[in-house]
Amino acid sequence: MVKQTIQIFARVKPTVRKQQQGIYSIDEDEKLTPSLEIILPRDLADGFVNNKRESYKFKFQRIFDQDAKQEAIFENIAKPVAESVLAGYNGTIFAYGQTSSGKTFTITGGAERYSDRGIIPRTLSYIFEQLQKDSSKIYTTHISYLEIYNECGYDLLDPRHEASTLEDLPKVTVLEDPDQNIHLKNLSLHQATTEEEALNLLFLGDTNRMIAETPMNQASTRSHCIFTIHLSSKEPGSATVRRAKLHLVDLAGSERVAKTGVGGQLLTEAKYINLSLHYLEQVIVALSEKHRSHIPYRNSMMTSVLRDSLGGNCMTTMIATLSLEKRNIDESISTCRFAQRVALIRNEAVLNEEIDPRLMILRLQKEIQELKDELALVTGEQRTEALTEAELLQLEKLITSFLEDQDPESKLEVGADMRKIHHCFHYLKKLLTDKKIHGPSRAPFSEVKDQVNQGPSTEEEYKKLREILQQRDNEINILVNMLKKEKKKAQDALHSSSMDRGEPRRSQSSPFPPGNPEGLRTLPLSAPTQAQDSSVIQYRSSLLHRKTGVREEMSLGRQEAFEIFKRDHADSVTIEDNKQILKQRFSEAKSLGESINEARRKIGRLKEEITQRHVQQVALGISENTTVPSAPDPMEEKLRSQLEEEKTRYKTMFMRLKALKVEIEHLQLLMDKAKVKLQKEFDAWWAEEATSLQVNSPPVNLFNHVKPFPQTPESQHKRSQLLSNQSDVYTRKILPSPGPLLHSQEQSSTGTRLEDRPSKGEFQPPSLHNPRQNVQLQPSSLAPLPHPCFGTSH
Numbered sequence: 001m002v003k004q005t006i007q008i009f010a011r012v013k014p015t016v017r018k019q020q021q022g023i024y025s026i027d028e029d030e031k032l033t034p035s036l037e038i039i040l041p042r043d044l045a046d047g048f049v050n051n052k053r054e055s056y057k058f059k060f061q062r063i064f065d066q067d068a069k070q071e072a073i074f075e076n077i078a079k080p081v082a083e084s085v086l087a088g089y090n091g092t093i094f095a096y097g098q099t100s101s102g103k104t105f106t107i108t109g110g111a112e113r114y115s116d117r118g119i120i121p122r123t124l125s126y127i128f129e130q131l132q133k134d135s136s137k138i139y140t141t142h143i144s145y146l147e148i149y150n151e152c153g154y155d156l157l158d159p160r161h162e163a164s165t166l167e168d169l170p171k172v173t174v175l176e177d178p179d180q181n182i183h184l185k186n187l188s189l190h191q192a193t194t195e196e197e198a199l200n201l202l203f204l205g206d207t208n209r210m211i212a213e214t215p216m217n218q219a220s221t222r223s224h225c226i227f228t229i230h231l232s233s234k235e236p237g238s239a240t241v242r243r244a245k246l247h248l249v250d251l252a253g254s255e256r257v258a259k260t261g262v263g264g265q266l267l268t269e270a271k272y273i274n275l276s277l278h279y280l281e282q283v284i285v286a287l288s289e290k291h292r293s294h295i296p297y298r299n300s301m302m303t304s305v306l307r308d309s310l311g312g313n314c315m316t317t318m319i320a321t322l323s324l325e326k327r328n329i330d331e332s333i334s335t336c337r338f339a340q341r342v343a344l345i346r347n348e349a350v351l352n353e354e355i356d357p358r359l360m361i362l363r364l365q366k367e368i369q370e371l372k373d374e375l376a377l378v379t380g381e382q383r384t385e386a387l388t389e390a391e392l393l394q395l396e397k398l399i400t401s402f403l404e405d406q407d408p409e410s411k412l413e414v415g416a417d418m419r420k421i422h423h424c425f426h427y428l429k430k431l432l433t434d435k436k437i438h439g440p441s442r443a444p445f446s447e448v449k450d451q452v453n454q455g456p457s458t459e460e461e462y463k464k465l466r467e468i469l470q471q472r473d474n475e476i477n478i479l480v481n482m483l484k485k486e487k488k489k490a491q492d493a494l495h496s497s498s499m500d501r502g503e504p505r506r507s508q509s510s511p512f513p514p515g516n517p518e519g520l521r522t523l524p525l526s527a528p529t530q531a532q533d534s535s536v537i538q539y540r541s542s543l544l545h546r547k548t549g550v551r552e553e554m555s556l557g558r559q560e561a562f563e564i565f566k567r568d569h570a571d572s573v574t575i576e577d578n579k580q581i582l583k584q585r586f587s588e589a590k591s592l593g594e595s596i597n598e599a600r601r602k603i604g605r606l607k608e609e610i611t612q613r614h615v616q617q618v619a620l621g622i623s624e625n626t627t628v629p630s631a632p633d634p635m636e637e638k639l640r641s642q643l644e645e646e647k648t649r650y651k652t653m654f655m656r657l658k659a660l661k662v663e664i665e666h667l668q669l670l671m672d673k674a675k676v677k678l679q680k681e682f683d684a685w686w687a688e689e690a691t692s693l694q695v696n697s698p699p700v701n702l703f704n705h706v707k708p709f710p711q712t713p714e715s716q717h718k719r720s721q722l723l724s725n726q727s728d729v730y731t732r733k734i735l736p737s738p739g740p741l742l743h744s745q746e747q748s749s750t751g752t753r754l755e756d757r758p759s760k761g762e763f764q765p766p767s768l769h770n771p772r773q774n775v776q777l778q779p780s781s782l783a784p785l786p787h788p789c790f791g792t793s794h
């Protein structure tokens with residue numbers, strides 16, 4: 001049993017301007033416990049929190065200043081926890097701090113560079129590396145990813161969910177069994193056998209989180225996210241399983257209501273967050289008081305979930321993230337105060353297989369229950385009351401882990417309770433039939449939907465067609481508008497380049513401000529085509545595909561608009577940079593792969609030569625009728641040392657290739673994430689454009705109301721130029737719209753359009769991830785036209 005207090009660390013986020021110095025200082029001299037002093041500027045000190053103190057001092061295990069690297073954070077904070085998890089203890093790392101202080105950056109990582117990856121990917125990498133090294137045990141790793149928003153839990157890895165908003169997703173609920181163990185209903189556990197698989201799950205969860213977020217629910221700052229790695233190990237043939245969980249928690253912003261409070265929805269949210277952080281604090285205070293018998297875990301979802309990871313059986317670490325700028329001083333002080341309270345909790349981490357009195361009681365209780373069950377079975381006295389929900393859930397968990405257990409001798413131990421046995425059989429049967437029905441031969445959902453929707457009445461058809469016509473008109477108008485801007489930009493660029501030809505070019509990698517003509521830089525769309533680990537790529541691209549609702553029959557207009565949007569987007573620089581890095585890594589990996597093969601061949605040849613040499617020596621010995629010479633053969637020595645050298649080279653290259661593979665995987669995930677973000681922003685922009693067109697229906701006024709392209713705030717004088725081109729637009733508007741015709745062609749020829757699809761790694765055609773929005777492009781399923789922008793409710 002390990003007794004220790006919760007470890008607290010502080011991390012200061014880099015400030016934008018350097019002159020913020022003087023607000024805080026770090027005292028590393030005091031051996032072992034460094035302290036952070038926050039100094040109140042004179043103008044703030046008066047009247048601040050009712051006292052006249054000028055500075056506040058807080059002690060931390062370690063303080064990471066602005067220049068601390070992600071690598072150092074992992075090594076010092078996360079690695080020790082990961083090590084204890086590998087040894088069988090539970091662990092929790094949580095980041096606490098106000099919004100934008102760097103919690104997500106610390107826990108998950110930045111979206112731009114590979115070196116910015118945070119604690120989760122690094123910990124996964126470390127854990128899988130360690131598991132691979134240890135062949136004495138059978139390890140199983142599962143991942144779950146929970147988001148708690150407004151006191152409701154959502155499974156970020158829910159494989160079923162195609163829903164677009166948080167509210168539509170099934171809620172995760174906390175169940176407690178008679179032994180006070182917590183079970184989470186509706187939270188899926190996913191087995192991950194490799195680091196890549198686990199990374200993919202992280203990506204899937206993050207993408208789901210991003211997609212479910214709307215301007216109305218800024219879930220990313222107001223929700224808590226708990227990424228959990230469940231590790232179990234057992235020696236082959238043994239019955240004792242060692243289980244440990246590692247929770248990596250990205251808490252909601254800790255700012256107080258007064259700061260966020262605007263009213264309505266926001267206030268509800270603020271209340272909840274405060275409540276849930278408040279309950280966390282209550283639990284923490286209760287845990288730190290010596291003789292408290294009751295700990296109020298049940299008050300909130302988060303404390304229930306983290307119950308076995310806050311007090312008691314756990315190694316817990318908190319990272320206080322601080323954005324130490326003048327305006328954030330009060331929030332920073334309250335973050336530090338919270339950390340000081342957390343530091344008072346003493347945890348007793350127990351090895352999860354160890355037998356302590358409490359566990360012994362539990363074990364005996366279980367045994368009594370089993371004996372009772374057995375007795376009931378033998379005497380024929382069957383119990384008839386239904387199994388509780390918690391019991392059912394536990395049974396299903398048992399079945400799942402039984403099915404996933406690699407050990408052929410593993411048993412499904414449900415006890416001698418006929419109700420449970422029956423339930424297991426039913427469940428397995430259901431699984432089997434589901435597999436049969438939904439197996440590979442399952443008809444695509446869209447097909448079924450199309451069949452159902454066949455044959456609408458003619459009037460309805462007309463209505464739909466009219467609506468599509470309207471949509472196409474809108475599309476054309478937006479596009480024409482964009483085209484104009486493009487033309488103008490090109491002219492401007494031409495003009496300015498002829499004006500200042502001598503001016504040095506801006507660095508390619510520097511992010512240009514929105515709307516800067518540098519943004520015109522075209523994106524080469526061809527993706528690196530090198531051979532990749534196809535199964536992983538396919539898995540991810542199918543996730544991306546599903547998440548973004550990408551479909552080939554997307555209207556050409558939108559595709560066109562998206563291409564321009566994408567090109568001018570500020571993120572395109574990052575995407576492009578990452579693409580370049582990826583390309584380099586690919587070619588490095590390719591040449592490394594070749595060198596490795598070469599080394600392998602060489603090793604083979606050397607081995608052959610040594611064997612040959614042996615045979616020759618023996619043959620020589622026989623022919624000369626002497627025994628094999630006792631002196632070492634210099635030729636063979638040479639060959640052996642060559643072999644050793646080659647082996648070392650091979651090993652080094654192999655390790656490098658492995659590291660490269662992980663880096664490539666991570667970069668691809670970052671790019672996929674960026675693409676999803678881009679598409680989300682495009683959709684929002686597109687919808688906004690369309691709405692303004694819809695509202696201002698008289699076509700003559702059209703361009704007075706079209707908003708400028710968001711990434712390129714255009715100068716005002718452009719407007720007049722657009723106005724002068726109105727007639728052009730109007731002509732297009734009254735043209736017999738090619739929309740529906742074109743569309744029906746697209747519809748009927750989806751099967752033959754495969755070759756038009758962008759290759760993997762390229763941007764997909766624009767689309768809406770909101771399935772409801774996608775519907776607008778499908779004549780067969782248009783009624784009652786639920787698209788929020790083109791809806792008839794205006």
Ligand code: ADP
Nearest residue numbers: 013014098099100101102103104105106110221
């Ligand atoms: P939070 O999750 O606390 O709201 P984020 O992690 O999203 O805050 O950080 C806000 C912004 O600051 C992000 O753009 C992030 O990349 C950046 N950031 C945070 N911490 C660091 C750091 N240590 N180094 C560089 N950038 C950082």
Ligand code: MG
Nearest residue numbers: 103104220221
């Ligand atoms: Mg965040």
